[in-house]
Amino acid sequence: MIRLERSRQAVRQPKLAVALALFLGLAGCAVTPGSVNVASTHLIPVDRQVALSSINAFRAAYGMPALHYNAVLEKAAERQARAMAARGKLSHDVDGSLPGRIGYFGYDAKAAAENIGWNYRSTPAVIEGWKNSSGHRKNLLNPLVREAGFAAAVGPDGEPYWALILGAVSRPSIGIFGRDKPRPGD
Numbered sequence: 001m002i003r004l005e006r007s008r009q010a011v012r013q014p015k016l017a018v019a020l021a022l023f024l025g026l027a028g029c030a031v032t033p034g035s036v037n038v039a040s041t042h043l044i045p046v047d048r049q050v051a052l053s054s055i056n057a058f059r060a061a062y063g064m065p066a067l068h069y070n071a072v073l074e075k076a077a078e079r080q081a082r083a084m085a086a087r088g089k090l091s092h093d094v095d096g097s098l099p100g101r102i103g104y105f106g107y108d109a110k111a112a113a114e115n116i117g118w119n120y121r122s123t124p125a126v127i128e129g130w131k132n133s134s135g136h137r138k139n140l141l142n143p144l145v146r147e148a149g150f151a152a153a154v155g156p157d158g159e160p161y162w163a164l165i166l167g168a169v170s171r172p173s174i175g176i177f178g179r180d181k182p183r184p185g186d
Contacts, residue, residue: 034079036086041082044152051148068148074151115139148167149164
């Protein structure tokens, strides 16, 4: 009996070691916000007011509320545009997931969406492109979002990469004791 249990234990230990090694190996491959070196990129000046006015006029035509500028979402959009430009790759997850990226900058979202673009030569052109694309259009008309950040960047290939991040902040309710969460033991 003792020998049999040792054998089972001996079989379990290598399986556990293999599973742990696989998990750690995959965890090392995960992209975390800020992991892309963006030193070879620079931001393109964008007219935030033109972007917001155009998006808000589009939303108003469909009965959606206006979006407001958010500096945190803009920082996240700048980082995303620069990461795509650095890699020369149009991708929503080139520098981590959207929730991870906006959370990295301190945005606690109850709703978030992102539009990205490549090779548009102006703010009006990229906004028009998004209006005419079903998935991007859906994000522009998302009834849950209230704020936006917008940016564009160029990398070594000279091509412009665009990012628009839309969001709505999660606002915790304040209880009668002035705290948003009960303390352990309350």
